[in-house]
Amino acid sequence: MSKLWNRINDELKTRHDSKTYNHIKVLESPQGAQIEVGGRKFINMCSNNYLGFANNRAAVAAAKDALDEYGVGSGAVRSISGTQKCHIDFERKLAEFKGVEDVILVQSGFQANTALIPTITTADDAIISDELNHASIIDGVRLARAKKYVYKHADMEDLKVQIEKAKSEVSGIVLIITDGVFSMDGDIAPLDKIVELKEQYEDVYLAVDDAHGEGVFGSHGRGLVNHFGLDGRVEFEIGTLSKAFGIAGGFIGGKKELIDYLKQKARPFLFSTGLDSAMCGAGICIVDEMTRSDERVKKLWENAKYLQSGLKALGFDTWKTVSPITPVIVGEEAKATALTKALFDEGVLVSPIMFPTVAKGLARIRLMPSAAHSKDDLDEAIAKIKKCAEQLEII
Ligand SMILES: Cc1ncc(COP(=O)(O)O)c(C=O)c1O
Structure with a gap:
């Protein structure tokens, strides 16, 4: 094999071995508070569709x-x-x-x-x-x-x-x-x-x-x-x-x-x-x-505050956020991956953020609330994060 293909295959193998390979999800529905992946419905906590306009x-x-x-x-x-x-x-x-x-x-x-x-x-x-x-x-x-x-x-x-x-x-x-x-x-x-x-x-x-x-x-x-x-x-x-x-x-x-x-x-x-x-x-x-109208902006902030105070009340650290972006610090990279996977199994989509994107020891999942989420969506997401984090001994 040539140097080029060795380089590419080595990098792919490293990512698979270190469990940092990104398996990119294919969505089968428009962006919204809920989305479909693989025929299943998920609460979508990882899109930047802050005001819910993506499928307006x-x-x-x-x-x-x-x-x-x-x-x-x-x-x-x-x-x-x-x-x-x-x-x-x-x-x-x-x-x-x-x-x-x-x-x-x-x-x-x-x-x-x-x-x-x-x-x-x-x-x-x-x-x-x-x-x-x-x-x-x-x-x-x-x-x-x-x-x-x-x-x-x-x-x-x-x-x-x-x-x-x-x-x-x-x-x-x-x-x-x-x-x-x-x-x-x-x-x-x-x-x-x-x-x-x-x-x-x-x-x-x-x-x-x-x-x-x-x-x-x-x-x-x-x-x-x-x-x-x-x-x-x-x-x-x-x-x-x-x-x-x-x-x-x-x-x-x-x-x-x-x-x-x-x-x-x-x-x-x-x-x-x-x-x-x-x-x-x-x-x-x-x-x-x-x-x-600024109704959507108001709803986004109401939802962001509801989500962040719900998570903080459970003992989660939402780090330095002063915006709807909601990091939930879990520490080790492996915990962020495990929590993301457990939440996927429970029907909640979140993104893990790890080194080198953030410093070592500050791995997290990142939640993005939107104006499109209902209180029920957020309650369900919070309850499932609590359940998975307890199982993984994160809280
Ligand atoms: C600060 C900043 N600039 C630019 C971009 C890229 O925007 P786009 O997806 O429109 O290329 C992003 C998206 O993540 C961003 O966060």
Whole structure:
């Protein structure tokens, strides 16, 4: 066998042997509070469908209407002949909702980071990234030619040290980049303090990836920047449509000239075909609904608080979360795998999160409540977590 196939097979074997191989589940129903796998019904505690829009009937109908109007494919990259009117309508709608001058849509939240970070920085610049930032930020930073710095998680003293260092080592701009809500722990970036700090310097700018903050924080789910009252003071707002918005796609919001510039220069925009019309049609319908009513956001928080207080009352440690993301710390990696499996057998789907995604000894299962869950769903999930954790001597 060649070196290539040896390498691939060795890695697969290592994962099987260490029980870290990811057996990817195939769902036989739409996303919702309950889903079907292998002909069985499960309580779904592991999707990012925060507001329950993924199978919203009005959004599905709007997607079908857009397909009828524009077809299934946009035909070319958007800069050649692939920009359809629905792209522009959706961008305008998102900009209004987010309270930014303009928005550029890209194919995913991941692509939004790879579109923004290398495009707005040069080899003369510095990027300072929170040590716990998402993989797509890390990859976006890797693609950039700027000098790279990492600051300790949410640590303002260290961020100041890194800004001073970067300022003395580069001649260009300094870009700070952070997740809004950190998806493994559920804690949030101290955006008020970061903005206060960066405004003390010239040419220090801030990008916030609000993938898990949109639909969750701020008025009607406008996101973490809005939650902190910082509208207009964060230069780059990165978003994904794949979580609370319930569809797929990503976007960047900011000043008009920024969006104009990205549409001329961002490689994922220039060299990859744009979102399909169904996503635009559904997206417009969902943003309209979010603007009209904040009932789903309220329900999400009610459910998150109910789930987290129920788990805490049983003695579980939900770690640093201040958002609906609900980690349940179990310690050893093997316990996280065993608890996930036991819950699967009981009909509850959760995701195990282990080293190297989180530090050794802090393995956990992660629960994602949504506005779609009923109290009965949550009660059943809590009762089954209790039963399985007791059997496994976790509590
Ligand atoms: C902070 C952050 N950015 C980007 C992404 C990727 O978003 P998408 O699934 O739209 O590519 C995620 C998803 O996990 C995320 O948590």
